[in-house]
Amino acid sequence: MTERKSMIFDRTLWPEVFEVAYHVAGSGHPFEEQRPLLMVALRDHTTEQEAGNKTKKLLTRVWINPPPEAAPMIKWAVEHPEHFPDRRVLHLGALIATFPFVGSVAAILGRAFALDGSITGIELRRRVVAVWGGRTMVNLGASKSAGTLRKFDVVSGGGLNPMVPGDKLRVVGEPAAWLVHAVALTREQQALGSTEIEDAPELFWAELGSVSSAYPFLEVHREGSNRDVYAIR
Numbered sequence: 502m503t504e505r506k507s508m509i510f511d512r513t514l515w516p517e518v519f520e521v522a523y524h525v526a527g528s529g530h531p532f533e534e535q536r537p538l539l540m541v542a543l544r545d546h547t548t549e550q551e552a553g554n555k556t557k558k559l560l561t562r563v564w565i566n567p568p569p570e571a572a573p574m575i576k577w578a579v580e581h582p583e584h585f586p587d588r589r590v591l592h593l594g595a596l597i598a599t600f601p602f603v604g605s606v607a608a609i610l611g612r613a614f615a616l617d618g619s620i621t622g623i624e625l626r627r628r629v630v631a632v633w634g635g636r637t638m639v640n641l642g643a644s645k646s647a648g649t650l651r652k653f654d655v656v657s658g659g660g661l662n663p664m665v666p667g668d669k670l671r672v673v674g675e676p677a678a679w680l681v682h683a684v685a686l687t688r689e690q691q692a693l694g695s696t697e698i699e700d701a702p703e704l705f706w707a708e709l710g711s712v713s714s715a716y717p718f719l720e721v722h723r724e725g726s727n728r729d730v731y732a733i734r
Contacts (some may be wrong), residue, residue: 508562509638510600512555513648518546519592522560527579535565563592563599571598573718574682584676589653590707594676594683596649597703604687604703605632606646610656610664611702619663622647655706669708677709678716681731692732694724 525539539560540553547556562568567575575595578585585591597604609628613620622644629643630636647664650656658664672680684701685693693701698709712731714721722730 508600508602509633509642510559510596510603510606510646510649511638511642512551512559513645513652514556514559515649515652516588516592518543518556518560519563519596520588521546522564523579523591526564526575527582532565536561539565563595567595567599571595571686574598574679574686577716577718578679581675584674584679587670589655590670590672590676590680593650593653593655593706594680598683598686601687601689602633602642603646603649604684605629606643607650607705608702610647610650610666611705614666614705615702619658619665621663622659625664650706653706666705670706671708671710673710674713675716677712678714678719678731680704680707680709681712682716682719682733685731685733692730695729695731698731 521542522539525535525542528535528538530538536557540557543551543556543560564575564579575598578591578595582591597607606625606629609625609632610620613624613628625647626640626643630639633639647656647659651659651664655667655670656664657667681693681698684698684703685691687703698704698712712719712721718734719731720734722732724730
C-alpha cells in the first residue's frame with residue numbers, strides 16, 4: 502500500500518478547524534512558519550495536545566502541505582476564495598483530493614444512498630474494511646470520516662440510527678471543474694468521463710452544473726456527441 506493510500510483520516514474534525522488551516526495557508530507567511538502558526542491558531546478550537554499533534558497533521562496535509570499531485574488544485578483554491586461562497590464545497594473537495602481514504606468512505610456512502618437511501622455505521626465499517634483491510638485503524642477511520650462529513654451537514658444520523666444524505670450543494674463553473682479534479686485525484690486517475698462524474702458517488706453531497714473550461718488544471722476532450730472526457734493537465 503502506498504503512503505498516500507495508507508494515510509487514514511482518524512479524527513472527527515469540523516468546518517471551523519478546516520477554515521483555520523485555510524486562512525493560515527493563505528496568510529502569505531513562508532511555508533516553514535505555517536505549521537507552527539496553525540498549531541497556535543488551533544488552540545482556540547481544540548486541546549493543546551490535539552493542536553500540536555494529529556489534528557494539525559491532518560489539516561496540514563489538506564491545506565498547507567498537500568500531496569504533490571494535489572498541490573496545484575489546493576494552491577488555486579487558496580488563491581480564489583471568491584469561488585467558494587459555500588465553504589463546505591471548498592473543504593470537502595480539498596479533503597477527498599488529499600485523503601483518498603475519505604474519498605473511499607464518501608464513495609461507499611454515496612453508493613449506499615443511491616441504492617438503499619441509508620446505511621448503518623456497522624455496515625459502513627464492514628464495507629470500508631473490505632476495501633482497506635481489517636485493521637483497527639481502518640474501522641476507526643471509517644467512523645471518524647463519516648463523523649467529519651456529518652459535521653459538514655452533508656450526512657445525518659449515525660450511532661443507533663442509519664446515516665442518510667443531507668441536501669445537495671449546487672456547484673457550477675470553475676468550482677465544479679475543481680471538484681472533478683478532486684475526484685480524479687482521490688481515484689488516482691488522470692482522466693474521467695462526463696458520465697462517471699454525473700454518477701460519482703464521492704460527490705453524493707454535490708449537484709454539479711456546468712463544468713467551466715476556465716479552470717486551469719483540467720482540459721476537456723469531446724468523444725462522440727454525448728461524452729466529454731476531463732483530463733488533468
